[in-house]
Amino acid sequence: MITEHPADFDQIIRASDPDVILEVLMAELASRCRPANEAASLSVQYRVDFGAFQRDCLLRIKSETVDITMCSIDESSLTVLVSVQELCAGLFAAPERSPSMLGVLAGDASLYEDFHACFPEPRDLTELAMFYGSDKWGMHRYTPHYEFHLGGHRDRAVRLLEIGVGGHRDPYSGGASLRMWEEYFPRGLIYGVDIFDKRPLNRGRVRTFQGHQADHGFLDTLLSETGELDIVIDDGSHINSHVIASFCSIFPHLRDGGLYVVEDVQTSYWPGYGGSSVELNDPSASMGFFKAMVDGLNYEEYIGIDYRPTYTDLKIVNISFYHNLIFVRKGDNREGTFPANRPRIPTVDIPVPQGGNS
Structure with a gap:
C-alpha cells in the first residue's frame, strides 16, 4: 500500500x-x-x-x-x-x-x-519517544536532531531500517523505537534487525529480521527484500568494527537524498568496543572512520596530487556530528570546482596589521 x-x-x-x-x-x-x-x-x-x-x-x-x-x-x-x-x-x-x-x-x-x-494531531518525535519508551530521548538527547534532519521526510513513503531492536533474548521485548518510527512516518515501511528473533513484534508496517549486522551475506539477503532504503539507523552492538561493516554494506543501497545515522559513537573512545581515547583519528573506530570522510566532501579542490575519488567522496554530500550521534546524507557530490584558470594562490598580498590600539 x-x-x-x-x-x-x-x-x-x-x-x-x-x-x-x-x-x-x-x-x-x-x-x-x-x-x-x-x-x-x-x-x-x-x-x-x-x-x-x-x-x-x-x-x-x-x-x-x-x-x-x-x-x-x-x-x-x-x-x-x-x-x-x-x-x-x-x-x-x-x-x-x-x-x-x-x-x-x-x-x-x-x-x-x-x-x-480519537485521532489527535501528530505528536513530535520527543513526545513519541517518551510515549513508547525509546531511549532516543531521556538517556540520550537524540530526538531534536532527528526531528531537524528527518522532519521533511515525515509525510513521504519512506523505507526505514533500524539495526538493533532491543529487549535482548526475549522475543516479545524491545521494539520501542520501531513503534515510534511507525507512528512518526505514517506512510513508512519500518524494518528492524536484531541478532535475536523479534518476529512477535511484527505488525502492520513493521517487520523484523534476525541476523548479525556485520554479516555481509545476511545484509545482502535483507536488502534484496527491503529494496533501496531512505533512512538507516545503526543502534546495534556499537562495536566499532560492526558499525563500519554495516555502513560499508548498506550505504550503497541508500537512495540519493537518504540519511545514514549512527548512534552511540561514544564507543569510539572505549577500548572494550575497539575504540581509543588516545588515537582519536584511528580509522578502525567509528569516529575516526567518519571523520576521514569529511575532507572527501571537498575532494575536487585537492591540488598537486593524483587523486582518484572514492565511492563515499562521490556520494556523501553532508556529514553532521552531534554528541554521540552522526548523520550522513547521500547524494551526488560532483559540483565541480573553480575554472582551471583561477589562481590557487592569493592575488593580492594583504599583510596583517601590526600594533595599533587595543
Whole structure:
C-alpha cells in the first residue's frame, strides 16, 4: 500500500484480495487511533465501497484499546461510508488528514466529536519517544536532531531500517523505537534487525529480521527484500568494527537524498568496543572512520596530487556530528570546482596589521 503515487492504488486494489486490503487498511486505521484514558466506548462501522460490492468491519474503541471485527455488524453507534480508493489515499497518500474525516459519517451526530478526538494531531518525535519508551530521548538527547534532519521526510513513503531492536533474548521485548518510527512516518515501511528473533513484534508496517549486522551475506539477503532504503539507523552492538561493516554494506543501497545515522559513537573512545581515547583519528573506530570522510566532501579542490575519488567522496554530500550521534546524507557530490584558470594562490598580498590600539 505504501506508494508515492495515489494513482497506483487502483492497480493495487485490482490485483489484491479485497478482504486482505480491508484488513490492512483497518489495522492501519486502528494503529493511528489513540483514545484518551477517559474515553467512553464507541463502536464505528466502516462500510467500504469496492465498486461492484462492499465490505464491512467494526471498530470498537475503548479506553486505550481498539478492536477490529471483520464482518458486518449492526450494533454501531456511528457508520462511515467510504470508497476503498479514498481510504487508501487518505491513509497513505495524505496522512496529514485525520482518519475520522475520511468518508461520510452517519449516525448519532453527538458522537462525531468523540470519534474525531480519537485521532489527535501528530505528536513530535520527543513526545513519541517518551510515549513508547525509546531511549532516543531521556538517556540520550537524540530526538531534536532527528526531528531537524528527518522532519521533511515525515509525510513521504519512506523505507526505514533500524539495526538493533532491543529487549535482548526475549522475543516479545524491545521494539520501542520501531513503534515510534511507525507512528512518526505514517506512510513508512519500518524494518528492524536484531541478532535475536523479534518476529512477535511484527505488525502492520513493521517487520523484523534476525541476523548479525556485520554479516555481509545476511545484509545482502535483507536488502534484496527491503529494496533501496531512505533512512538507516545503526543502534546495534556499537562495536566499532560492526558499525563500519554495516555502513560499508548498506550505504550503497541508500537512495540519493537518504540519511545514514549512527548512534552511540561514544564507543569510539572505549577500548572494550575497539575504540581509543588516545588515537582519536584511528580509522578502525567509528569516529575516526567518519571523520576521514569529511575532507572527501571537498575532494575536487585537492591540488598537486593524483587523486582518484572514492565511492563515499562521490556520494556523501553532508556529514553532521552531534554528541554521540552522526548523520550522513547521500547524494551526488560532483559540483565541480573553480575554472582551471583561477589562481590557487592569493592575488593580492594583504599583510596583517601590526600594533595599533587595543
